[in-house]
Amino acid sequence: MEENNNNKTTNELNAKLDELLLSQGLAKIKNPAAESQKPAKPRVCVVGMGYVGFPLAVMAAAKGYEVFGLDTDLGKLKLIDQGVNIVKEKYLDEILPKVKINTLHDPRPMRPCDIFLICVPTPVDEKYYPILEPIVNASKTIAENMKKGVLVILESTVNPGVCEEIIKPIFEKAGHLGGRDFFLAHCPERVNPGDPKWNVTNIPRVLGALDETGLKLAQEFYQNVIEAPIMLMKTIREAEATKIVENSFRDINIAFVNELAKSFDKLGIDIVNVIRGAATKPFAFLAHWPSCGVGGHCIPVDPYYLIEKAKENDFDHRFLRVAREINNSMPHYTVETLQEALNKIEKSIKGTNIGILGISYKANVSDLRRSPSLEIIKILKDKGAKLHLYDPHLTNLSTVKNIEELLEKSEALILATNHLEFLQIPVEKFKDYGIKVIVDGKNSFNKDKIKNLGIIYKGIGR
Ligand code: SAJ
Numbered sequence: 001m002e003e004n005n006n007n008k009t010t011n012e013l014n015a016k017l018d019e020l021l022l023s024q025g026l027a028k029i030k031n032p033a034a035e036s037q038k039p040a041k042p043r044v045c046v047v048g049m050g051y052v053g054f055p056l057a058v059m060a061a062a063k064g065y066e067v068f069g070l071d072t073d074l075g076k077l078k079l080i081d082q083g084v085n086i087v088k089e090k091y092l093d094e095i096l097p098k099v100k101i102n103t104l105h106d107p108r109p110m111r112p113c114d115i116f117l118i119c120v121p122t123p124v125d126e127k128y129y130p131i132l133e134p135i136v137n138a139s140k141t142i143a144e145n146m147k148k149g150v151l152v153i154l155e156s157t158v159n160p161g162v163c164e165e166i167i168k169p170i171f172e173k174a175g176h177l178g179g180r181d182f183f184l185a186h187c188p189e190r191v192n193p194g195d196p197k198w199n200v201t202n203i204p205r206v207l208g209a210l211d212e213t214g215l216k217l218a219q220e221f222y223q224n225v226i227e228a229p230i231m232l233m234k235t236i237r238e239a240e241a242t243k244i245v246e247n248s249f250r251d252i253n254i255a256f257v258n259e260l261a262k263s264f265d266k267l268g269i270d271i272v273n274v275i276r277g278a279a280t281k282p283f284a285f286l287a288h289w290p291s292c293g294v295g296g297h298c299i300p301v302d303p304y305y306l307i308e309k310a311k312e313n314d315f316d317h318r319f320l321r322v323a324r325e326i327n328n329s330m331p332h333y334t335v336e337t338l339q340e341a342l343n344k345i346e347k348s349i350k351g352t353n354i355g356i357l358g359i360s361y362k363a364n365v366s367d368l369r370r371s372p373s374l375e376i377i378k379i380l381k382d383k384g385a386k387l388h389l390y391d392p393h394l395t396n397l398s399t400v401k402n403i404e405e406l407l408e409k410s411e412a413l414i415l416a417t418n419h420l421e422f423l424q425i426p427v428e429k430f431k432d433y434g435i436k437v438i439v440d441g442k443n444s445f446n447k448d449k450i451k452n453l454g455i456i457y458k459g460i461g462r
Helices: 002-023 032-037 053-062 074-081 133-143 162-173 212-225 236-267 271-278 302-312 318-328 330-343 372-382 403-409 428-432 447-452
Strands: 043-047 066-070 101-104 115-118 150-154 182-186 205-209 230-232 353-357 386-390 412-415 437-440 456-459
Touching: 043 053, 043 133, 053 066, 053 101, 053 212, 074 101, 115 133, 133 150, 133 162, 150 162, 150 212, 162 182, 162 236, 182 212, 182 236, 205 212, 205 236, 212 230, 236 271, 236 302, 236 318, 236 330, 302 318, 318 330, 330 372, 330 412, 330 437, 330 456, 353 372, 353 403, 372 386, 386 403, 447 456
Parallel strands: 043 066, 043 115, 066 101, 115 150, 150 182, 205 230, 353 386, 353 412, 412 437, 437 456
Antiparallel strands: 182 205
16 A cells, blocks of 8 residues: 555646656657667658558658658659649648658668568459569569568558468468568558548558568557557458458449449439438438449459459459449449430430540549449440540640530530539529430539420439
């Protein structure tokens, strides 16, 4: 009892002393000697300076790490050297000028690094098979240019098993022993390009590793670099599976409403109003929205990682496959919808001037990857349409200079990407320019207003 009281008194005294020092503007005096003995922050090398690696590199540098950024793209490295915010994420603008990223094209100078982060693309091929070459190459580059005792963290999205079956053997083949020469962890990226709220600093993460030491080392790194909570998974496979599950969840939910859209088009029911109605239920419903297609580097890709991996283990993810088929069918469905609308004015697609509003895969970004617009453009071209394209975020791919020129040259429109600029077009303008048909691929225009102007309007499910 006596001892407890003493401790309590000491703590109270210390607290009072801190308060006194702070009140005199003297922050808690740290022991300079202890300070100088503190090891310098480890050196970090980010492999792959894209929309995932670059923000992570900037934040690690901001938190005091010596950061190296390795990439094969010399142009990108040059822009980084010039202090350019290559991912155009606003939250990085004020941090960037205060940090230093040592760009590398030749991997040899990364040898002294203590932590390696693999942030390279994991696309799928035309048969939707996962393409792991970028990860394999990054792993080989690190394995051949590292000291002993390093931490390797994979951030790229992969199917369960890649860390143990693909990456670990690469390091072992290079003569490194797992759990001694290298520690392998997986912290799947959750970057959401263009999101004004969620970014690398505040998105919660999940983390798995091959062993306890690797888990702790990786946890320490992320606790230093980000402010969000980190959930430790029991195995590295659980971490790999988590990202696939969260994105497959999104894909099947979008497929659900896309199938409803096709059904409700025949029933004459407005799916958007029905989803809004269902969303008034404060629990057990999460709204997703039908559209002309599912693009991007994550949602249409990640489910295939699980589908292919499960196939190797004699399991067929029928549900995931059907969802992918439904979402992949939406560009065609959009063109069929246009065809039906044009038939109402005795026109066909062939020879008709059709304006495509939006080329990128989602609103307010310039990312083209697997964009439904590209699929729609290809189908319309094959059907002999006269196409006019405009995307304010991709003027280099646009065939006209602005919206007015597009409207001038078009008889019918497809809204393929709901960029803010398009939602701000006064609908009267469509009438003024003699637009006869509008297919709203993102259900973003005011349906009633457009119909009242005597323009044939068709949405996706409304
Ligand atoms: N889409 C629909 N209906 C919807 C939602 C999206 O048709 O209800 C379409 C979009 O138009 C786009 C595609 O799906 O073509 C993907 O859209 P997305 O909002 O999912 O955007 P992404 O591809 O940038 O997905 C990212 C993902 N983030 C990561 O993988 C780290 C995803 O997990 C996020 O859920 C998503 O951002 C998000 O929520 O914005």
